Amino acid sequence: MIGGRGGAGTGSGSENEGEADGESGVGTATATGTDTSTLTATDTDGPTFDTVDWTAYEDRRRLTRRELATACSLCLYVVLWAYDFSTRSSHEPLFGFGFGLSGVGLTPTNVDWLFGLTLLVGFWGVVVPLWANPRLTRYYWRRIRRNTVAVASLVFLAIVFVLGLVGPFVLGYPQAQWELGHVPPVGFGGTWAHPFGTTRNGEDLLAITVVGMRVSMQVGLVATAISIGLSTVVGTTAAFVGGRIDDVLMRVVDLVMTFPSFFLVLFLVYVYGGNLFVLILILAVTTWGGQARLIRSEALQRSTATYITAAEAAGASRWSIIRRHVVPNVSNTIITAATLSIPVLILYEAVVAFLGFGDPAVWSWGRIIADGQSELATAWWVSTIPGLFLFLTVLAFNFLGDALRDALDPRHEVDRPR
């Protein structure tokens, strides 16, 4: 439902009211038979059948304000990237920042640009629709709130996310201070200057942990965004086009799933190198199979829904049915699958970095855990503290994903105590 208008005429309010054409009409057509029947049942003040504006089904449909804003912001982003790409051949920063331990320049890498793009897409695809449908949002929130562990996970992840986003600019990137050597954490003989202690080279472990948060979030979110996008396109196309194309796509999925991802990732990293950008792409293309199958089966179940028949009868093209009716209605599955795939990808990146095949320029949690392994007897904190954060992050994503499945997917309600 989160995907927006397809899900419910329910929230059709705030945004569409200004323009009486188009969207609200589609809203009613799609509202029938969606799985949030509780919501649609109460929605009596929406447009009724006789007020449906059939221009919605004509070829030239007007862009909504939201679509316009999305397109504009994406264009602006691409222009920014192009500017950065063309002008910044050397390593001079795009914007300079002079605070923190050392002057940290904001020199966005390819990964940073992709991360920004992911956040932008997430904003328009998840946050804005939730904001536009306050009643739906409150309904989901009530359901998630019942699960205390999930709420705690959400809070923890929000902290990790914000720290990872902002922290490196405040704390600075870890700098070697050779004269310091190993300093234990606070409470074990250390000082507040280095609350988590330092590594053999005197690098502050807190700064490393915070940078690691950024890396993990980037890997988890960007790779998931790519792989979930791929699997959504493949899954819904296979389900709705059917026939030969379905067969071929599903055989491709079978092949993708035949490879044990871990070994494929290792092999590809061996061949192409462990640069973080390349690693993210490798992770994304090796892990989309299972999600595609899930989304296809979910979309197949929707294909018999009356709102699809209605859209077909109204002459909507196949592609527009997929985009405007199918994808929004399987968005519950998509969101859940995405949340559960993030921790898997974070773990893959950490393992690759741990084995020493990662990006040597990136302070990944896996890399610092490997660094500390040889000195467990003298400096236990180097491996354990970043590892604890890795563990908690993965755990929180798993808890959250599970809670989201309970909250978003009514058919999983059998799992709840009655």
Added chain:
Amino acid sequence: MSTKSGMTRYVGWRLLWAVVATWFVLTVTFGILSASPNPETSQAAWEAAQSGGDPTETRAILEQRRGEGSSLSEQYVDYMVSMATFDWGESFTYNEPVTAVIADAWVYSAMTVIPATVLAVVLGFAIGLYSATHQYTKTDYAATFVAFFGISIPNFWFAIVLILVFGELLGLTPISYDSEVPFWSLAHLSSLILPITVLATAAIASEMRYARAEALEYVGAAWVKTARSKGLSELQVTVRHVFRPAMVPLITILIADFVGIIFATAYVVEVIFGIPGLGYVSYQALVRMDTPLVLATTLIPVFLTIVANLCQDVAYTMLDPRIDYEGRSR
């Protein structure tokens, strides 16, 4: 009669599919290797440049030696033939044929993987069943929590923490594996405890979740009520009337999923503990850029997965009489 022939046809299709998948994997691997800059060659060229030699010349010599002067299609046929005949090349780090290296190494992998698998299956199923029959009790919640723990904990970090606690602090177990220790001895066993624990944890967690979910489907079934009402003990009901129907899907989930989890974990565990199994060999090959050995050690798990998938699908058709083969033309 028709079911029988339908089944044979299905198994035949499935077999053919496994062959196609194997061919596909080999072809993709060949494609990746020939399309990319060869790490070995670039390394040699870089070294030559470092020591003042001519990188292009070195590259040419190396490629000549590897037979890359010939056309791509010849290379492809060559590669496929040698793959099919188990002529997997020579490992330069071991100065032995790759197959010989693998023949030496697999025992060490089996030593940890087999006990861990047995443990995971027995414990995972037992806990999962108990959880399902005692749904929403304290034990069930605890078991669910343990499952989340096992799935979420990064296996390499778990191994390090175990080494820190049991090896460094308590001194109960050796910190790394020593292959000089006699095979049938207590010392050998104690050095295997931690690796097996790490391996089993991840696998138990996933087994448990599946077992619980599957068994829950049957806990409320009519025949379970019948069994209870005719006075069977809880244990008998669980084992004979819940576990047996749940076993069919469980076995099939087990094979493919399990192979993935346990192979990946075994790899990392062997590297951390220094057990000279397949994972360790593969790691060393990756670090030293020993391409033939890298290829073999990463392809073996892939082949095993393909075989496991095949076994799983065939087992499913034999175990579950309700499956209709006619509708499925794979």
